[in-house]
Amino acid sequence: MILNPPTGLHMLDWDMLARLSSAAVLGLLLGVDRELRDMPAGMRTHGLICFSAAFVTVAALALYYQMGGLESNIDPLRVIEGTAAFTGIIAAGLIVVNKGEVKHLTTAAHVWLATVIGIACGAGLWPLVAFGAIVAVIMLTLLGVFEKRVLRQFRAERAPDDKIEDRAETPSPQIKKGRDIP
Template identity: 50%
Template sequence: MELFLDRFGHSTWLPFSVIAARLLAAAIFGALVGAEREWRDRPAGLRTHILICVAAAAIAILAVEITHLDDFGGQEIRIDPLRLVEATTAGVAFLAAGLIFFTRGEVHGLTTGAGMWLAGAIGLAVGLGFWQIAALATILALVVLGLLQAVLKTEKRPNSTDHEEQ
């Protein structure tokens, strides 16, 4: 039985508490970005951004863990954790592209797609232990999505009023 358990799974290089904290932080950061999209009633909201961020964090954690496995220590096997990062960004970009559409001369879903892509990057940062980068990226996302939206709306109002007066 012990042989089965030894072969069934590996103990992790990172302490489980660190893994749990990173996944939880990814969920929180993803929720912050997703909440703004949810509040604006966009197609990819809270749950989508949380899942993307947590998935990216899990993949990043796996990349760290894989590089520390003895199973992959031989010269015949080369581990490149950046391939997981590339695959993650490509996968999230594929999901985001599914939201973007063009109708009546206007592009829709571009900001939400970019937010999803950023959620993936935030998840990768948290999963690799760079929570400071993830936190700053989350704050910047909220500033861009929230504050700049308000600025753009106020800029459009005077132009439309001036146009109506003429």
């Protein structure tokens, strides 16, 4: 069997460590929101997913360049695509539909986001990583606060009116003539 030449430990460099450690730290930070809300897929899950995505990306890119880069017919994007697809399967498994109510959809999207940020960390796309992390924090934390304080109050104020309208539109049960109802 012919294998690619091994990479020695002396090849461990600061760039690779920065890519992997930033993915681990950002994944943990992304999981804090889910952890504080006592939702599935908390800090450890997000940290592992983000780190794993970065790890796969770094490994795919390193193998690509080790095998000849542009001169080879290896496509590192297939590995990244597989990572993203697999995470989609994990995220879909988090979604629960119960009596018409969808639960954990935000957590599933959050897991997907952790994967994408991990891929960007692994690829060393630092401006993309920074922008993605900032947008994630804004959307998950600040919009969460907005939802709790503003939207819930708005919904609570509208709720009594909605219930009256719902009762008016609900047809009353009709009794059929000619039958004895016990």
